[in-house]
Amino acid sequence: MSESPSFTALTRLLRRLPGVGPRSSQRIAYDLLMRKRELMPALAMALQAAHEHIRSCSRCNNLCEAELCAICSDTQRQRELLCVVESPVDLAAIEESGAYGGDYFVLMGHLSPLDGIGPEDLHIDRFTARLAEPGLREVIFATNSTLEGEATAQFLAGYVPAGVRSSRIARGIPMGGELEYVDRGTLGRALLGRRDLEE
Amino acid sequence: MSESPSFTALTRLLRRLPGVGPRSSQRIAYDLLMRKRELMPALAMALQAAHEHIRSCSRCNNLCEAELCAICSDTQRQRELLCVVESPVDLAAIEESGAYGGDYFVLMGHLSPLDGIGPEDLHIDRFTARLAEPGLREVIFATNSTLEGEATAQFLAGYVPAGVRSSRIARGIPMGGELEYVDRGTLGRALLGRRDLEE
Ligand SMILES: [Zn+2]
Ligand SMILES: [Zn+2]
Numbered sequence: 001m002s003e004s005p006s007f008t009a010l011t012r013l014l015r016r017l018p019g020v021g022p023r024s025s026q027r028i029a030y031d032l033l034m035r036k037r038e039l040m041p042a043l044a045m046a047l048q049a050a051h052e053h054i055r056s057c058s059r060c061n062n063l064c065e066a067e068l069c070a071i072c073s074d075t076q077r078q079r080e081l082l083c084v085v086e087s088p089v090d091l092a093a094i095e096e097s098g099a100y101g102g103d104y105f106v107l108m109g110h111l112s113p114l115d116g117i118g119p120e121d122l123h124i125d126r127f128t129a130r131l132a133e134p135g136l137r138e139v140i141f142a143t144n145s146t147l148e149g150e151a152t153a154q155f156l157a158g159y160v161p162a163g164v165r166s167s168r169i170a171r172g173i174p175m176g177g178e179l180e181y182v183d184r185g186t187l188g189r190a191l192l193g194r195r196d197l198e199e
Numbered sequence: 200m201s202e203s204p205s206f207t208a209l210t211r212l213l214r215r216l217p218g219v220g221p222r223s224s225q226r227i228a229y230d231l232l233m234r235k236r237e238l239m240p241a242l243a244m245a246l247q248a249a250h251e252h253i254r255s256c257s258r259c260n261n262l263c264e265a266e267l268c269a270i271c272s273d274t275q276r277q278r279e280l281l282c283v284v285e286s287p288v289d290l291a292a293i294e295e296s297g298a299y300g301g302d303y304f305v306l307m308g309h310l311s312p313l314d315g316i317g318p319e320d321l322h323i324d325r326f327t328a329r330l331a332e333p334g335l336r337e338v339i340f341a342t343n344s345t346l347e348g349e350a351t352a353q354f355l356a357g358y359v360p361a362g363v364r365s366s367r368i369a370r371g372i373p374m375g376g377e378l379e380y381v382d383r384g385t386l387g388r389a390l391l392g393r394r395d396l397e398e
Contacts, residue, residue: 004264006249013242018230019223023379030288031217032246033253033262034307040250043212044243047231050205051239054232063232065203089229108233180222 007033059130061106061123063088071104078102080137082130084156086110086144090179094142099188102140105130110148111155119155128159138165140194144178145169157197166197206232258329260305260322262287270303277301279336281329283355285309285343289378293341298387301339304329309347310354318354327358337364339393343377344368356396365396 007029014025032040056062057069064070071077071091081102085091091104107122131139139160143149157166170190179187206228213224231239255261256268263269270276270290280301284290290303306321330338338359342348356365369389378386 004253004262006245006252006264007262010245010249013238013245016235016238017227019218019226024218026288026291027218027379028216029249030262030286033249034286036215037250039212039215040246044246044250046205046209046212047239047243047246050209050228050232051236051243053205054203063203063206063229065205087229087233089225092225180226 056106056108059126060104061108061126062091062104063106076101079133080135081140082136082138083140083142084127084153085142085179086149086152087180090142090144093180093182093184093187094191097184097188097191099191103130107143107152107156110143110146110152112148122152122156124159127156131159131161131164136161136164138167140167140169140191141197142169142179142191146178153197167194168197169194255305255307258325259303260307260325261290261303262305275300278332279334280339281335281337282339282341283326283352284341284378285348285351286379289341289343292379292381292383292386293390296383296387296390298390302329306342306351306355309342309345309351311347321351321355323358326355330358330360330363335360335363337366339366339368339390340396341368341378341390345377352396366393367396369393 011022011025011029014020014028015022020028053065054063055065057064057072058067059072060069062069062071066073078101081100082105083091083094083100083102084105084107085094086107086109088106091106094100094104105127107127109117109121111117111119111122139157141153141157143153153168160166170192182190210221210224210228213219213227214221216224219227252264253262254264256263256271257266258271259268261268261270265272277300280299281304282290282293282299282301283304283306284293285306285308287305290305293299293303304326306326308316308320310316310318310321338356340352340356342352352367359365369391381389
């Protein structure tokens with residue numbers, strides 16, 4: 001199929017998806033063409049729709065389809081608690097643990113000087129605006145327990161106003177572990193066992 | 200993101216791709232939305248284009264964008280040799296081995312009574328039309344060395360006209376192995392060491 005420009009274009013784009021290498025991009029393309037042709041226009045439309053409709057919450061950065069995400073719009077959440085996570089995947093993992101009922105702030109990444117990701121890339125303006133909202137009692141840093149996640153938590157803790165507690169999700173999660181791969185029970189316990197962030 | 204219909208629709212479709220489970224469909228969707236938004240319309244267009252332009256060769260069933268595939272159109276190939284494979288992935292693997300210069304016939308599957316895949320699903324009409332072309336000397340069955348692949352080869356060998364040799368790709372490939380995962384050297388040797396199919 002190397003002679004087909006449409007095939008080459010498709011596999012080259014598929015290869016840019018996470019976890020999809022050259023071999024699996026071919027497998028996916030052949031599977032679609034040979035067995036699941038009806039899936040191709042459906043997937044194309046779903047990609048377009050998601051691209052058009054999904055945006056980030058103006059308050060917490062979570063992905064959503066409205067100005068505010070479902071959590072920010074939910075009047076039952078504890079507004080005095082703010083949990084800082086690296087990505088919406090981590091937010092979803094914590095929600096599934098059932099151990100938390102407060103607000104979130106989604107950084108959409110972590111500090112990584114080597115990759116050129118500085119504080120301005122983590123939506124610091126939005127973060128400080130959220131910190132300035134009245135009634136905040138505690139900021140729980142639930143960034144990954146990687147070097148970058150720890151450095152990001154330490155850095156952002158510097159913005160937390162005096163009188164507001166800064167805490168770090170307990171280390172029940174394995175060193176170097178990424179939140180989304182941790183089982184939900186461990187994640188729930190780690191959240192309950194959080195400790196104050198050392199200055 | 201469970202509150203976003205576009206997100207749910209996208210992940211549900213991604214999950215139908217081979218090798219993509221519930222967790223990885225979410226990872227792919229988040230990665231697209233957070234870091235590779237420009238990839239979404241591009242991938243949508245590539246899927247549409249491939250869906251529209253890629254068809255199967257009217258002579259050998261290989262996927263292509265014209266009436267005849269590049270191999271069937273190539274006047275330098277040895278028309279007296281016909282290699283029967285289950286899928287275009289296997290065809291590509293054999294081409295990469297560099298050990299073969301004849302024609303192919305792509306079954307687009309194998310016999311599998313349990314899945315309701317019978318002879319009519321393997322394009323038997325097209326296969327017998329190809330067998331009837333003048334000058335054919337040998338049909339090499341390079342179906343997978345799985346139970347279904349063996350049964351398919353045995354079954355199709357029954358259609359090969361008297362005076363035309365039927366051979367089976369040599370068992371240098373591991374039992375139960377699928378061609379596309381075999382290293383190219385082994386695949387090339389197995390092809391050269393092919394033996395006559397036992398009746
Ligand atoms: Zn929000
Ligand atoms: Zn062809």
